[in-house]
Structure formats: structure tokens, C-alpha cells
């Protein structure tokens with residue numbers, strides 16, 4: 001069996017077209033222009049690329065976009081002061097502080113200061129709690145993107161066995177919550193799990209969110225399973241020229257695609273969905289802040 005390749009890039013384009021329609025409607029019917037502020041501290045080159053993409057796509061869908069680039073040396077107090085200013089700004093409905101932040105800044109303090117009503121990353125304890133008990137609010141961007149791709153590929157997920165490899169607050173835990181809500185049987189595996197290949201072999205749905213290049217091999221995959229590769233690992237690629245790099249997922253794509261029913265590539269899979277879902281969450285928070293019901297096609 002050769003797997004269907006799940007085209008996250010093209011799905012994300014379609015999602016952004018729908019988002020642009022919702023932005024136009026919010027403007028025309030309610031006089032609301034959804035606004036997203038992205039804060040980046042320091043000069044991590046990877047982060048620079050994502051933040052530039054986020055700002056560009058925010059403008060393309062008709063939203064108001066603000067970008068704050070703070071120097072590596074900025075104090076924690078200055079970052080907190082900026083977050084508080086954005087919390088109070090009525091033109092801003094979403095605040096994202098790009099992680100990681102430099103070592104002298106405590107990410108928990110930053111996250112704890114973001115107004116949960118504007119928490120488009122779904123990082124604050126209030127948002128995580130709402131996600132867990134099914135109240136309306138933003139849903140973590142990468143997990144939401146994975147779920148949209150899964151629904152598009154499989155339809156109803158009820159009763160399927162999902163094995164999530166990774167238990168981070170950013171990806172593993174929230175995707176497990178979402179899949180449970182979809183009536184999957186969910187196994188969460190991590191670095192202490194015994195017999196990881198044996199666990200993954202039971203999965204109808206594999207979510208790989210480990211951060212280890214090509215760790216999950218084709219012979220771990222149950223024939224016909226759907227594989228969502230969240231991993232983004234930048235690897236040196238001297239064959240492309242000096243100093244060049246390429247991206248690898250957490251799944252060994254070449255072997256897995258021979259066994260899986262469907263699989264996301266890296267790049268072009270989950271990554272573009274993450275950014276589109278950030279925009280979707282900004283529509284959700286802008287709607288909720290203004291007492292409107294968020295569009296059902298943009299959330300989980």
C-alpha cells in the first residue's frame with residue numbers, strides 16, 4: 001500500500017480563504033477588525049521565519065497585525081509590561097509570545113500574564129482548562145490543525161485507537177484531549193514508555209510529536225493507519241551546499257509511506273496548519289470578546 005499524502009499546505013490555504021470570509025463578515029456586520037499581536041524576544045533564526053510568516057498571513061486575510069521585536073537583552077519586566085499593554089488594547093484580540101524566550105525570562109510568568117480572553121496559543125491555565133472540559137475558547141494551534149486534517153481524511157474518528165507519542169503542554173497533551181473529545185481511544189506515549197514500537201503498532205492514528213528526526217519507523221506502523229507527523233527537525237544538508245539545512249519529521253517518511261493509509265509530509269504538513277489555526281483562533285477570540293458565537297468551521 002502506498003499512502004495518500006495529506007497536503008497540509010493546500011488545506012491551510014483553503015482554511016485561510018474561509019478565515020478571510022469571516023474577517024470580511026465581522027467587519028461588515030459588526031465593525032470588528034480582528035487584531036493579532038506577535039511578540040518575539042531575541043534573534044532565534046527559526047522563530048524569525050515563523051513570525052514573519054504569521055505577520056504576512058495575518059494581513060493577507062484582512063486582519064490587523066502588530067509585530068513587536070524585542071532585543072535579547074530586554075528585561076522580563078519590560079516584556080510583562082508590553083503584554084499588559086496589549087491586554088488592555090481594544091484593537092488586539094490575540095496575543096502570541098513566540099517561544100522559546102531567552103533564559104533570563106520565565107515563560108510561565110509571561111504566559112500567566114496574557115489575558116486568557118486573548119490567548120490564541122491556548123497556553124494559559126484558563127484556556128487549557130476550558131479545552132479539557134469542552135467550553136468555548138481557543139484550541140492549541142498545532143493540535144487544532146492536526147484534528148482538522150484527521151477529520152478531513154477520516155471523517156468520524158469515533159472508536160479509533162490514537163497513539164500520541166509526546167506529552168508536551170504545547171502538542172502532546174492538548175492533542176490527546178482533542179482526540180478523546182472525538183471519541184478516540186487515546187494512548188499517550190513518552191520517553192519512559194515501554195515497547196514504543198509495540199504501542200505504535202496498535203494505532204489507527206499515530207501522532208508523532210517527539211522532536212527526534214525520523215525516530216518512528218515504517219515497520220512500527222499498522223498497515224493503513226493515518227500518520228500525522230508534527231516533528232520539525234532542522235538537519236544539516238551539506239549535499240545542498242555549504243551551511244544548507246533541510247527539515248525532517250519525527251517519522252521516517254520513506255518507509256512509513258509504504259505502509260500507512262495516509263501520512264503528512266514535513267515540510268508541507270502540520271506546520272502550515274499551525275499558522276492558519278493561529279488566525280482561526282484570532283477570529284474565535286475576537287468573536288467571544290464581542291459576545292458573538294465563534295464560527296463553528298474554525299474550531300474543534
Ligand SMILES: NC(=O)C1=CN([C@@H]2O[C@H](COP(=O)(O)OP(=O)(O)OC[C@H]3O[C@@H](n4cnc5c(N)ncnc54)[C@H](OP(=O)(O)O)[C@@H]3O)[C@@H](O)[C@H]2O)C=CC1
Nearest residue numbers: 142166167168171190191209210211230231232270271274
Ligand atoms: N508542526 C508544528 O507546527 C510544530 C512542530 N513542533 C515540533 O514537534 C516536535 C515536538 O515538539 P514539543 O512537543 O514542543 O517537544 P518537547 O521536547 O517539549 O516534547 C517531546 C516529547 O517527546 C517525548 N520523547 C522524547 N524522546 C522520546 C523517545 N525516545 N521516545 C518516546 N518519547 C520521547 C518526551 O517525553 P518526556 O515527556 O518523557 O520527556 C516529550 O514528551 C518538535 O520536533 C517540534 O519542533 C512543535 C510545535 C509546532
Ligand SMILES: Nc1nc(=O)c2c([nH]1)NC[C@@H]1CN(c3ccc(C(=O)N[C@@H](CCC(=O)O)C(=O)O)cc3)C=[N+]21
Nearest residue numbers: 050097098099100121141232267268269271272274275
Ligand atoms: N508561542 C508559540 N506558539 C507556537 O505555535 C510556536 C512557538 N511559540 N514557537 C515555535 C513553534 C513551532 N511552530 C511552527 C509553526 C509553523 C511551522 C511551519 O510553517 N513549517 C513549515 C516549514 C517552514 C520552514 O521551512 O522552516 C512546514 O512544515 O511546511 C513550523 C513550526 C510554532 N510554534
